[in-house]
Amino acid sequence: MDDVQEMRSPRTLHGGLEARHSSPSYTLGKRRTDHNLLIPEADLKGLGAELHYTQRGGDITFHGPHQAILYPIISLRSIGIGARNYVETLERSMLEFASVYGVKARAGHKGETGVWVGDRKIGAIGVRISSGITSHGLAFNIDPDLKYFEHIVPCGIADKEVTSLRRETDDMLLPSEEVIHEQLVSCLAKAFSYDDVVWKEDPSFILDNQEEYKD
């Protein structure tokens, strides 16, 4: 394929998957809705958590161990979709993944982007599109400490619980997190109509592409 055609219909999509072993953090989006942090920022240190301001869409959320955080870095124009379809595709990836474990999840209703099991949120989305290229992405709760979510109004949606794959699969024996990550990424690949997944442990690639977090 010549260069122009490659750009129009890329053979390869890139992205990163982050699996934190520590560094719990709360992140805010462009609207800086810090009124949805329910404890004083000074108390975060005591929880071992940090607060980060980002340029993504969406409200406040939590990131920590036992969550899978995926951020595709895609030129939307090159795959011919807009922001809404992109977000819907991310939602579909998570729905597909949840169904692998028999968890009946649904996409959010209007104004409640994300992936839900009943009224409990299991996956969150917050994206930035800059010069047509996506950054940030999705966070899926595998088995994070859900108590961290009590200190925020998650995604600005009050009175709705947060849940995890662990919680929704009860006493099912879950495979290792590596396997879970592979499955989640496969679901993402499938949702974008791509077949193969190649993994690289390459933090420098991610550092170059990942957005800077502003405090």
Add this chain to the structure above:
Amino acid sequence: MALRMWASSTANALKLSSSASKSHLLPAFSISRCFSSVLEGLKYANSHEWVKHEGSVATIGISDHAQDHLGEVVFVELPEEKSSVSKEKNFGAVESVKATSEIISPISGEVIEVNTKLADSPGLINSSPYEEGWMIKVKPSNPAELESLMGPKEYTKFCEEEDAAH
């Protein structure tokens, strides 16, 4: 900041690749694209902003095609009056469905008015992208820049090609 974050986590870069016979991406989504309106009398940028040039004032917004692809707008970030915008540089952002997207200025100039209604009613961008959803009014510093923008027919074709090409 970024380094500190990565020190304590496993980061994996991933590449999703397709084999030779990749079928059409997302065929179910093509239906909604055919009916976006393109207004006569406006100029369009390939980043989907429109410009209405009347005398010494140019009004800028995003097209029907753009708002349709964004989804419901919940937040708009616009520059202040008296600030300057530059052609092909971003001047603000819209947020929809948890995605913030930059808005690129099609021309350079000084911002003389900002649509303050968008703060309380960002949805005007969806319901009335060419009229009530206007974003900024600019005094163009280089009117020749308008020449390089697309006219309605060209822009319509551009949208069709963009949506079809994958």
